[in-house]
Amino acid sequence: MTEKAPWITYRPELKVLDCTIRDGGLINKHQLSDDLVSATYHACIAAGIDYMEIGYKNSPRLFSPDEFGPWRHCNEEDMRRIVGEHDPEATGLKLTAMADATKSDWQKQIGPADESVLSMIRVAFYAHQVSEAAEMIQHAHEMGYETCANLMAVSNFSESEIDTVLATVRDTPAQIMVIVDSFGHLYREQIDALYTKYTQALEGTGKEIGLHMHNNLQLAFANTIEGIILGANRADATVFGLGRGAGNCPMELLLGFLRNPKFKLRPIIKLIQDYIAPLREQIEWGPLVPYNLTGQMNLHPRNAIEWREGDEKDDFVAFFDKVVADV
Amino acid sequence: MTEKAPWITYRPELKVLDCTIRDGGLINKHQLSDDLVSATYHACIAAGIDYMEIGYKNSPRLFSPDEFGPWRHCNEEDMRRIVGEHDPEATGLKLTAMADATKSDWQKQIGPADESVLSMIRVAFYAHQVSEAAEMIQHAHEMGYETCANLMAVSNFSESEIDTVLATVRDTPAQIMVIVDSFGHLYREQIDALYTKYTQALEGTGKEIGLHMHNNLQLAFANTIEGIILGANRADATVFGLGRGAGNCPMELLLGFLRNPKFKLRPIIKLIQDYIAPLREQIEWGPLVPYNLTGQMNLHPRNAIEWREGDEKDDFVAFFDKVVADV
Incomplete structure (x- = not known):
């Protein structure tokens, strides 16, 4: 197995993260039914997906529970209503939640990992918020979680801003730094340039590069492939591309591309048919x-x-x- | 201007071909209204598009005019009803039609170019039909047309079959050889390999490489970009991706990517709004x-x-x- 796997073989290190509920929930204030979240959870397990992001750890002060559904806060009791005690070993699936800089009461909301069904906290931030993001990553790490740094809307920042962010993230315990194309603006050559920049800045730390693409230009899947070819080992996708605005990299395309036999496509197709395609009658997304x-x-x-x-x-x-x- | 233009500049040699009517017509036996064809023609001119493929030159014996619309045969009087005398110089637009091997009465259907509104004939064929395709290209060339060779469904042929086709096309007068992904199966690395194979086989002939992608995997636009980055100077697209099955590379995405100021996006957006989006209520296409x-x-x-x-x-x-x- 070479580091960059030739065609039809695969890199076992490559891990897939499903963020259907977290990103899709942005369309309707995370008013997604328990039934849908449960079906997504079981489909992720059946499909061999590595991580499922079940929602945000955002502040109930800023996002009132009267207005926003439970997946905006990811309280432990809400998650356990769906996943019970959740065993990452037995299921092969780790659960993750996202916490935004300035929008989370993270000292209170993120408690010890051994009291949570969550295995990872992903910290989302804009460039000017990197200092709080670094504190959040440190806190989550000390609480026992895997951690991940997501600089959002990277196409909106200058190269020197990105360099500063990368230098800051380098010194955090974050295991992963994600290239996040929030505006769905990046073409392949820009993905290449960012991948090179991220890997050079983080060289020698062992941190992995992740990919989170939006589908404004019908390039979410293509740009995810591109990052994988270059060597990124973490890829985000959502079932049927569910996600705010243009939506995300479709899981059904990503799993069809990957050659690791542990990934199974059929449970995802079934979830689309039973839950996600019918959702289109209520909420809209896609590359319009x-x-x-x-x-x-x-x-x-x-x-x-x-x-x-x-x-x-x-x-x-x-x-x-x-x-x-x-x- | 370097041969491979750096980001935000452009290659003036890069030419765009609209095949909305030709490929879209496959959905409903080319029963597209004169009004729609006329609106597409005028939008192509306004958008600065280089070529418009108005339909097929296919045999009326095999495709009865009782069943198939006029854009399956492209009789001169039908085309002139839409485009009048059509002046390629004044409009900046050349017209083209496609002729399939085994499906065209090409000796009869393709007459002298100076009696036609068409400037180019594109010959479509499968690998085993390459000998007839070469004769068709020679005939169209002698009649005074620009000519183009389209090996369809390239993902379905072995490398040695493709090599044989390329060696045959090399000796024809075809100015262009198109990479055609009829099944929408190709990933970026396969585009790269085919581009390399095509350019090496045709080296020194001055022939250009073209791109015709289908959108089964939401990669039609991405693969078109990829070919352009590699150096292909001819790209096919259709407005709103209209085309059989999953559809094609969307023109509105391609023009948004190209940096040549002669291309205008607004006429294409207007055509989508007035004609192509409403068509979706009658016929279906897209990456389902x-x-x-x-x-x-x-x-x-x-x-x-x-x-x-x-x-x-x-x-x-x-x-x-x-x-x-x-x-």
Whole structure:
């Protein structure tokens, strides 16, 4: 087995993280039913997926439980209602939650790992929040979790800002640093440049590179493949691409690409059929024209999301004129 | 300007071909309205697109005009009803039609270029049909057309078959040889290998490499970008990805990627809004789950197309079990 596996063989180190519930929940304030979360959990186990991100550890002060569903806070009792005692060894699946800098009461919300069903905390942050992110990673590490650093919206930061973030993350205990294309803006050559930058900055630390791509330009899967070819060993995906705005790298495409026989596609197809495709009748996501345009313009998808909620949602030309005029 | 343009500059040699009508027409036997074809023609001109493929030159004996629309035959009077005398110089747009080996009465159907609104004939063929394809290319060349060789379903042929095809095409007057991923099966590393094979086989002839990708794995745009990065100077796309089965590389994504200021996106967005998105209420295309699966399995999409026309069209698990069991 070479480090960069040739075609049709595989790298056993490559691990897949499902963030269907965490990212998909952003569409409807994490008002996802227990039934859906449970079905996703069991599908992840059956499919041989390595990690499932069940939601956010975000502050109930900032995100009221009256308005936001349980997967915005990931209280232990809510998670256990779905996963019981959850045995990572027996199931082959580790659970993870994401905590945002400035949006989490992390000293209170993130307690000892041996009292939690969670195995990993992923810390999401913007460049200017890297100092708090480093403290959060340190705290989660001391509590006994695996840790992961997710610099969001990387296409929105200068190279020197990214360099500063990487130098800071280098000195944290985070085992993974993720390339996060929140705006769905990156083309393959930019993925290559970022992968090189991340690996050079973290050289010798043993930290892995992760991939979290959005599908504004129908490139989420392609950019994930690209990162894997380059050597990234952690890849995020969501079932049927469920996720805010344009959505994410589709799990059913990623598992079809990977050659590790432990991954099984059928449970994912069944989850799509029984749960995720029917969801489309209630909530919208995918690489629609307005998301194509915000991706091309390197803009946050919020303008496109609002447009799709308005009366002129199908007036793509008006949105084009607005987006171009705004810039 | 370097041969492989660095980011944000462009190669003026790179030419874009719209095959919305030709490939999209395969969904409904080319029963596309004059109004739609005319709107596409005018959008191509306004968008600065280099070539528009208006349909097939296929035999009326094999494809009865009672059953198939005019864009299956591309008779001169039908084309002129839309484009008038068509001036390639004044409009910046050349028109092309595709002729299939074994399906065209090419000696009769392809007359002198100076009596036609067409500037180019693209010859489509499978590997075993390469001898007839070479004769067709020679004939079209002698009639005064630009010519192009499209080996279809390249993922379905062995390397030695492809080598034989390339050696044959090398000696024809075809100006372009297109990498055609009819099954939507190819990943980036396979695009790289084919690009290398095609360029080496055609070295010194001045022939250009073209790209025609299908979207089964949501990789049509990514693979087109990949070929362009490698140096291919001809790229096919269709508006809104319209095309049989999973559809094609979306023109709106390709134009957003290209940096040549002659390309304008707005006319394409307007065509989507006014004509192509509304078509979705009548005919289906796009990277749906059954097409994901045939793409992964390197199968012709016909099984998936039939499945989507049946009563169990949304039973993805049953299709999965059928496709896996069939192989």
